[in-house]
Amino acid sequence: MSSSHDPGADLLIPADTPVHRLAPQCKVAATALFVLAVACTPRPVFWPYAWYGLLLAAVVLLAQLPPLTLLRRLVVEVPFLLFVLALPFLGQAPYVDVAGVDLSVVGLTAAASIALKASFGLLATGVLAATTPLPEIITGLERLRVPRLFTAVAAFMVRYTEVLLSELARLRTARACRGGDTRWVWQARDVATSIGALFVRSFERGERVYLAMASRGYTGALPDVLTGSAAARRAWVTALTVPLLAALATVGAVAL
Amino acid sequence: MHIPDGFVSAPVAVAGAAVAAAGLAVCTRQAGRNLSERQLPLAGLAAAFFLVLEAPIIPVAVGTSGHLLGGTLAVALLGPWLGPLVITVVTVVQTLFTGAGGLSALGLNLINLALVPAVVGYPVLLGLRRLLPRSNTGTSLACGGAAVVAVITAAVLFTAEYAVGGAAGLPLRTVAVSTVGVYALVAVFEGVVTALVVRALLALRADLVRVAPEPVA
Structure with missing residues (x-):
């Protein structure tokens, strides 16, 4: 990845x-x-x-x-x-x-x-x-008893920020190759489409990650060895x- | 904008923290009720997405960096309960690791950035969606309109928070005029980008948009 x-x-x-x-x-x-x-x-x-x-x-x-x-x-x-x-x-x-x-x-x-x-x-x-x-x-x-919903979301977030940044870099390269230049306001559409594409790619990756985790026994909680x-x-x-x-x-x- | 430490007085900051905690507790309960474990990775990925999006790294206009607030977009995509939670995680991480906003003002920032889009933006979104034609364009416009209203509400609320407990030594008039003035522009930008992103998403994967015109069960 x-x-x-x-x-x-x-x-x-x-x-x-x-x-x-x-x-x-x-x-x-x-x-x-x-x-x-x-x-x-x-x-x-x-x-x-x-x-x-x-x-x-x-x-x-x-x-x-x-x-x-x-x-x-x-x-x-x-x-x-x-x-x-x-x-x-x-x-x-x-x-x-x-x-x-x-x-x-x-x-x-x-x-x-x-x-x-x-x-x-x-x-x-x-x-x-x-x-x-x-x-x-x-x-x-x-x-420290922060609700698990928050820590779980935060855990996924920190793991995938780097992945999304490289995804964004790829999108920008692709856009630049096709003559896109985000310095101009009238190209805001390109930016929005890129953001949309990034979101779709993030979500599709999320779906794949979930399936991979589920197939390895994930039931919503992290194993005890990771909870300190x-x-x-x-x-x-x-x-x-x-x-x-x-x-x-x-x-x-x-x-x- | 994220309110920094020392910009508002301690009582206002504490009151803000209390309101934010109460609001988020409601969101946690409601989101937890109908959140399957399947959605956790998705929410996490969405959080990473907003963190990347909110980093001022996307150059948009000449000399400025696009800095999407994203609250209304989150609500439109994830719903009124999970959306604020995701934005909360993002805001906390920004506060701790990038110096955006102060820890003592975190409650107020969460109200403005995470809760206003859910409390104000979401009803506006649903209302506009009913008024506008049931099409992709209509829904995108409703999202954009809701984003504009949410950002301006947050700016007005920020001014009100400053009026109650401002501590930065600025006259209220200056704060009111500059905040609402600047944020009128930000609101338009936010509205346009939100509408365009929703439009793009509806074309690509409509099932990922919570407020899609034909709700996917």
């Missing part, structure tokens, strides 16, 4: 460290809580971010991850964050004068805090993805220390 059977492998940085060995459900919970703690930081306060950064740096050090690779991952947020550049220009008074341009103070702090929160969110999930293979992340979610085991209490304590320490700073920032 596809050349890549290992979803999430491009994010994974394999090593044998305590962070890598930790049960996935603990890591998933710790990551989500850490991101939530960061997200709850009140806007005009900025010192907690240094503390979050320190915590994250400690985990990165423990997991022996190359910091530059992690930082490079922040590029993906750029298109989503372009709009924060507009905030200082559109925000309310008071204004500060920066190089002859009036910038809104509220807008500046809002832009900075939105960018910081998004970056810390990405760095935290980056550490998770670098230390945990994607199938294990889904196992972890399942252990309960984590020791010590693993939970270790993992949750990080978000707890982060939350201390968040609470401190709210209280002060």
